[in-house]
Amino acid sequence: MTAPAARTGVRARTRAAILDAAAEVLTATPAASLGQIATAAEVGRTTLHRYFPERIDLLRALARHVTDLSSQAIVRAEPMGGTPSAALRRVVEGQFALGPILLFVYTEPSLAGDSALWDELERGADPVDAVLVRMREATGSALPLPWIRRTFWALLYAGWEAAKEDGTPRHELVDAIMTTLTRGVLPEPEPA
Template identity: 50%
Template structure:
């Protein structure tokens, strides 16, 4: 199964996008939501949803690809190779917090992670962040390979949780993530 996304146009494409967007919205609030719940929010019948996504795993795959594309777009918009390292990382953190808790779901959902090809695809796109983290921590103790990258994404996951579960203001979460990065793995 290929991880490529076919861009559909016209009514079929709009319907498909509406279903994926509805799934993102619904699953963010309730990961156990039914396909009927998603169809209702999308404004389509369950049969229409099944024409586009015959199985729940097909819909989850489309959601994962959409969230991954949004993550890559957030990285690109943050322009992490421009300016000082810490300012660039802050822009990436801020952009990713805008993605919200669906990000956590996609990267932890067992159904998605059970698809080796999709999981491998989802593990791409953040290479520039890994490079910046490596550059920023070049004069620090030797960490295991990929450690700074894992810490970066773990802190984002903790940030989503703090916002959703505790109601922590976004600016405090950004500051906490940056402080943890700069006082922990980077400086």
């Protein structure tokens, strides 16, 4: 008989394999079937349904999983270490790497109307806010934090789209995001 801890470990690994496969498959083919995801996860469709009875259950779990990945990337970026600008760049690079799956989660129509899910997911924005506040204080900006946060995510979204549609290299897009965040698109000239 298998010990409960071993079963839990196997269940956790199987669940993670399904979510990782879903992230990979759905970023390439947003309308992919649960069967395609099960195949990519190397589990049977019945097993997938044991974990996620309906597609929406899988999508909600994937959104939470992606939020966890985003939070882990922020922690790895050490947002409170080094200069505010260097910390912001590390956060941008970490989030940019998650682009395809974040783009899928944020644009998936079946998730868009789930306000309870989005309320839950937005609680993970605090570490991003911390680095944005550091940068705002370092630059003396008077812009409100909600505007800065929206700008941050909108620029990442624009970068992900540019990478996907135009094939612009990642390093150029990270540079463009940082330039836009720190200098603006159309800064007014210094008064004479």
